Amino acid sequence: MKVGLFIPCYVDQFYPQVAIASLELLESAGVDVDYPLKQTCCGQPMANSGYQDYGEGAADLFRKNFSGFDYVVCPSGSCTLHTKDHIYSGKDNEPKVYELCEFLTDVLKIKNLKANFPYKVGIHASCHGLRGLNLAKPSEIMGVEFNKPKQLLEMVNGIELVNLTRKDECCGFGGTFAVFEEAVSVSMGKDRIKDHEEQGVQVITGADMSCLMHLEGILRRENSPVKVMHIAEILNGQVPKTQNQK
Amino acid sequence: MAKYQKPKTRSKMKTTPTHAAAAEAFLKDGERSHWHDDTLWHVRSKRDVAAQKIPEWENLRNNASQIKDYVLSNLDNLLLQFEKNASENGIEVLWAKDADEHNQHVLRILEENQVKNLVKSKSILTEECGLNHFLEDKGYDVVDTDLGERIIQFNKQVPSHIVMPAIHLKKKEIGDIFHEHLGTEAGADDPAYLTEAARQHLRQKFIQAKAAITGVNFGIAETGGFVVCTNEGNADMGTHLADLHIACMGIEKLIPRAADLGVFLRLLARSATGQSITNYTSHFHRPREGKKMYLILVDNGRTDQLGREDFRNSLKCIRCGACMNTCPIYRRSSGFSYGSTVPGPIGSILSPGMDLKKHSTLPFASTLCGSCTDVCPVKINIHEQLYKWRQVITKEGPSQPSKKWAMRFGGNVMSKPKLFDMMGKMARKSLTISPRGFIYNSFNAWGKHRELPEVPKESFKDWYRKNRKQ
Numbered sequence A: 001m002k003v004g005l006f007i008p009c010y011v012d013q014f015y016p017q018v019a020i021a022s023l024e025l026l027e028s029a030g031v032d033v034d035y036p037l038k039q040t041c042c043g044q045p046m047a048n049s050g051y052q053d054y055g056e057g058a059a060d061l062f063r064k065n066f067s068g069f070d071y072v073v074c075p076s077g078s079c080t081l082h083t084k085d086h087i088y089s090g091k092d093n094e095p096k097v098y099e100l101c102e103f104l105t106d107v108l109k110i111k112n113l114k115a116n117f118p119y120k121v122g123i124h125a126s127c128h129g130l131r132g133l134n135l136a137k138p139s140e141i142m143g144v145e146f147n148k149p150k151q152l153l154e155m156v157n158g159i160e161l162v163n164l165t166r167k168d169e170c171c172g173f174g175g176t177f178a179v180f181e182e183a184v185s186v187s188m189g190k191d192r193i194k195d196h197e198e199q200g201v202q203v204i205t206g207a208d209m210s211c212l213m214h215l216e217g218i219l220r221r222e223n224s225p226v227k228v229m230h231i232a233e234i235l236n237g238q239v240p241k242t243q244n245q246k
Numbered sequence B: 001m002a003k004y005q006k007p008k009t010r011s012k013m014k015t016t017p018t019h020a021a022a023a024e025a026f027l028k029d030g031e032r033s034h035w036h037d038d039t040l041w042h043v044r045s046k047r048d049v050a051a052q053k054i055p056e057w058e059n060l061r062n063n064a065s066q067i068k069d070y071v072l073s074n075l076d077n078l079l080l081q082f083e084k085n086a087s088e089n090g091i092e093v094l095w096a097k098d099a100d101e102h103n104q105h106v107l108r109i110l111e112e113n114q115v116k117n118l119v120k121s122k123s124i125l126t127e128e129c130g131l132n133h134f135l136e137d138k139g140y141d142v143v144d145t146d147l148g149e150r151i152i153q154f155n156k157q158v159p160s161h162i163v164m165p166a167i168h169l170k171k172k173e174i175g176d177i178f179h180e181h182l183g184t185e186a187g188a189d190d191p192a193y194l195t196e197a198a199r200q201h202l203r204q205k206f207i208q209a210k211a212a213i214t215g216v217n218f219g220i221a222e223t224g225g226f227v228v229c230t231n232e233g234n235a236d237m238g239t240h241l242a243d244l245h246i247a248c249m250g251i252e253k254l255i256p257r258a259a260d261l262g263v264f265l266r267l268l269a270r271s272a273t274g275q276s277i278t279n280y281t282s283h284f285h286r287p288r289e290g291k292k293m294y295l296i297l298v299d300n301g302r303t304d305q306l307g308r309e310d311f312r313n314s315l316k317c318i319r320c321g322a323c324m325n326t327c328p329i330y331r332r333s334s335g336f337s338y339g340s341t342v343p344g345p346i347g348s349i350l351s352p353g354m355d356l357k358k359h360s361t362l363p364f365a366s367t368l369c370g371s372c373t374d375v376c377p378v379k380i381n382i383h384e385q386l387y388k389w390r391q392v393i394t395k396e397g398p399s400q401p402s403k404k405w406a407m408r409f410g411g412n413v414m415s416k417p418k419l420f421d422m423m424g425k426m427a428r429k430s431l432t433i434s435p436r437g438f439i440y441n442s443f444n445a446w447g448k449h450r451e452l453p454e455v456p457k458e459s460f461k462d463w464y465r466k467n468r469k470q
């Protein structure tokens, strides 16, 4: 099983620790994982802004970079979804694309982890992972509950997971929405944070760094003690760093 | 996008406020926007509780979706069948290709029957056609009898929500409106007291009215009958007292058989408000002795939408409003920020088909979170259609040169690994060395209320080269 690690552009540039944690998690599970060095981006920012055609170059490059792999694994639900929907067409000769959490639960079928994380944690359910990839049962859909990121976090020692009032409300990031609809975006982000704060959360985690970047931006501006960490960091045994505030 | 049919640009206005600007204005009053958000979230929560009680909920949604797919694929024949059966029942069926023809039909009926006073129960279609203003300009007394609609009629507003038209108003504001128009005590805002005042006021109007206009929730092809759902019984009160009943129906409101009705009735009220069924579900088949019944079938852009392959199934909508209640953007920006008769997620995929230029910002008023799609009782892929409208608008909508340039530039960088690495390094470097005021200024919408991420000393790629690939 050859796994290609796809690291979204902004994670590569701004959150290398998330990429390192993802890589180490896969390596420690004994996976043959490689990171193609010529990768850039899946083209989602262009496509979601209505310029899908301008993302074609990125998509072609993506297919080239990951040809020959059995799986592409990515620590972002949103980029994974875009890759599945717009870069590949689900044919047999294409690599299968998985978001990191679902790869751990569904393909590797991880049953335990060594990580220790004695903090109160709130899970931010990012929408594309939730509703697009079915990482958990969305609250709108009726049926049996399941939640893959939570399933993994429950294997971490000492962790205390809280219940939110609105367990899967959008944080308002939405790519360029965050900029073009700044007022709504920030208002949504603040409301999300308030829900976590009211439950006494110390760390907000999730499977999409983009949403966490948006929430972190607000938290740091407001000098909040609440930290954000990507789920890969927690599963890989990292602890919260002390961040510089603004 | 083979079947895509170019929408017309109908707006005469040069500039329409963007959704973002209207939303920002609404959000200035933080207390009100939070109240609005909480109120609608409460409705969404009631919907969840109601849906949880139906073990076959997801099957019901599938059934409803498939029935509506069938309707859209056979609309021509079903409409003819419906017309035939309705006519045989004694209903006069009229066709209207657009809003104007619809309004002219209504006017002619009123003139022929010498009616001056009429009552109306809730109909989003007549809002879409601008019927009230059309008739008022001609000297008619048109009274909306749905309580919420009557309130906004007093207040000279349009509905901000398709099921709860006055949801944007607080109790106290309604008290003030009633005080001004109905003479209730100043400052009184007790709902029971206000409702009673409205009831007394509307009784008079019901008695005076010679014609009653209603919308139609479901037209049944097999029987030629139609169904109107209300919570206040105002449609029944109006139609029972008046000599003529004019029902206005969008051509997509059909279902094939009476047996299909149960599927939709079980979904509609639960999705809308969390009730198991609306208080009144009224079935109309034929006029009573000595009375008249008219049914106007309205197109007004619907066949154009049917011809757009990517967007046709927006016509499956049963107007439950659930996508509005669940939409985190609607909840925080209110219905008015959309500037269209049907606001919220469904409005954002219907309206661009009516007037692409006027509504060009609506498909962008979304994070594509997909909650609308999951809540929709007829399984319209709303968020996917928002994405598809974006692709259309950047090609055919108002031009946005700077955005277009930025996206083309971004696409170019992303297709060239070396350029990408270099640009990344430059961006990180400039963020570390620039003074704060240079980064956080009025051109940086991100930074108005948010910090940018801290800049790491190296990218993952750099780290990987050093630590894994030597």
Ligand code: SF4
Pocket (backbone or CB within 6 Å): B271, B316, B317, B318, B319, B320, B321, B322, B323, B324, B346, B372, B375, B376, B377, B378, B379, B380, B382
């Ligand atoms: S699109 Fe679906 S959820 Fe929205 S109003 Fe129509 S039927 Fe209801």
